[in-house]
Amino acid sequence: MRVFVTRDLPGRGLDRLRHEPGLHVDLWPEEFPPPRSAMLERTANAAGLLCLITDRVDADLLEHAGPQLKVVSQMAVGVDNIDVAACAARGIPVGNTPGVLTETTADLAFALLLAAARRLVEAASYVRLGQWRTWSPTTLAGADIHGATLGIIGFGAIGQALATRATGFGMRTLYWSRRQKPQAAERLGASYQDLPALLAQSDFVSVHCALTAETHHLIDADALACMPAHAILINTARGPLVDEAALIEALRNRRIAGAALDVTTTEPIEPDNPLLAMPNVIVLPHIGSASLATRTKMADLAVDNLLAGLRGQPLPHQIPPPEPRTR
Numbered sequence: 153m154r155v156f157v158t159r160d161l162p163g164r165g166l167d168r169l170r171h172e173p174g175l176h177v178d179l180w181p182e183e184f185p186p187p188r189s190a191m192l193e194r195t196a197n198a199a200g201l202l203c204l205i206t207d208r209v210d211a212d213l214l215e216h217a218g219p220q221l222k223v224v225s226q227m228a229v230g231v232d233n234i235d236v237a238a239c240a241a242r243g244i245p246v247g248n249t250p251g252v253l254t255e256t257t258a259d260l261a262f263a264l265l266l267a268a269a270r271r272l273v274e275a276a277s278y279v280r281l282g283q284w285r286t287w288s289p290t291t292l293a294g295a296d297i298h299g300a301t302l303g304i305i306g307f308g309a310i311g312q313a314l315a316t317r318a319t320g321f322g323m324r325t326l327y328w329s330r331r332q333k334p335q336a337a338e339r340l341g342a343s344y345q346d347l348p349a350l351l352a353q354s355d356f357v358s359v360h361c362a363l364t365a366e367t368h369h370l371i372d373a374d375a376l377a378c379m380p381a382h383a384i385l386i387n388t389a390r391g392p393l394v395d396e397a398a399l400i401e402a403l404r405n406r407r408i409a410g411a412a413l414d415v416t417t418t419e420p421i422e423p424d425n426p427l428l429a430m431p432n433v434i435v436l437p438h439i440g441s442a443s444l445a446t447r448t449k450m451a452d453l454a455v456d457n458l459l460a461g462l463r464g465q466p467l468p469h470q471i472p473p474p475e476p477r478t479r
């Protein structure tokens with residue numbers, strides 16, 4: 153039995169797979185993801201696929217893979233690169249790695265909030281470029297975090313973990329989520345608002361929804377128009393949750409004050425993307441969960457899911473099949 157693993161993994165996960173009796177591990181050893189042709193070729197006749205967010209798993213790939221494919225295990229919590237409905241239609245469970253990355257990703261979201269508010273990236277390059285000549289009352293003055301209002305869009309695990317951090321900094325927290333979460337909200341001192349009201353009242357808006365057909369471009373020109381001119385948008389979830397063209401326009405027209413993005417529409421971002429030329433924008437290379445300890449836990453969990461699927465057991469973390477759409 154063969155499994156295709158699309159990248160080298162931190163920790164002992166690959167060793168665990170290699171010690172599994174009767175299992176051959178077909179590892180893509182390169183730094184860059186397998187190109188489509190290699191994805192099709194190496195998934196064909198495999199019993200399991202362990203993939204990353206950079207790998208597209210669609211109906212065509214599943215068709216090429218053949219009926220022996222028993223499990224798709226993603227080393228990430230977001231699975232928007234996987235056609236979960238197509239997997240479900242073929243009886244293939246899809247695993248992901250929630251929980252273990254929650255705190256690390258919330259740390260990064262809060263780090264982006266702090267960095268954007270206090271202009272840390274601008275300030276550090278100002279020093280490096282030899283522009284620091286004196287102290288002045290307004291040089292690189294930013295926004296206060298304590299006492300400010302944070303609007304959290306998507307009050308799942310990471311959204312709630314961000315609210316915990318906001319409490320420690322004396323912020324007021326608002327949230328919007330598909331479903332209201334009164335118990336978590338009470339525990340975290342957060343209050344529910346509808347989306348336009350949250351956008352209108354927040355000094356910082358941080359996006360934490362899963363990317364789905366419903367949430368694509370959730371933050372569009374109309375949403376950005378609701379935000380106050382001094383507000384800063386933070387996105388550590390997925391790039392396409394934000395209409396990037398509308399964001400660029402809003403930043404150019406000073407409709408909002410800044411953005412701090414761990415994720416972008418195209419990843420890696422195009423070098424000539426206007427966002428990269430804006431001093432009030434921070435762009436990071438999708439490192440939300442990137443501590444070595446967390447990435448190792450994610451790899452372990454992805455291996456646990458893969459092994460369970462190969463054995464025909466329920467996955468420790470299995471994505472529920474999408475509910476049929478009702479009209």
Ligand code: NAP
Pocket residue numbers: 229230231250251253254257305306307308309310311329330331332360361362363364366367388389390414415438439440441442
């Ligand atoms: P989670 O606990 O499952 O939370 C997902 C959130 O998305 C929930 O608030 C959920 O709303 C909302 N949501 C899902 N489908 C929706 C829909 N159709 N309409 C509106 N809201 C919807 O997941 P998590 O662990 O917090 O992760 C959230 C996202 O962060 C992931 O999906 C992933 O894309 C991203 N992420 C990025 C990084 C990074 O490296 N930058 C790391 C980890 C995760 P309800 O609460 O109402 O169900």
Ligand code: GLV
Pocket residue numbers: 205227228229230231253440441
């Ligand atoms: C990373 O982006 C994840 O979804 O885990």
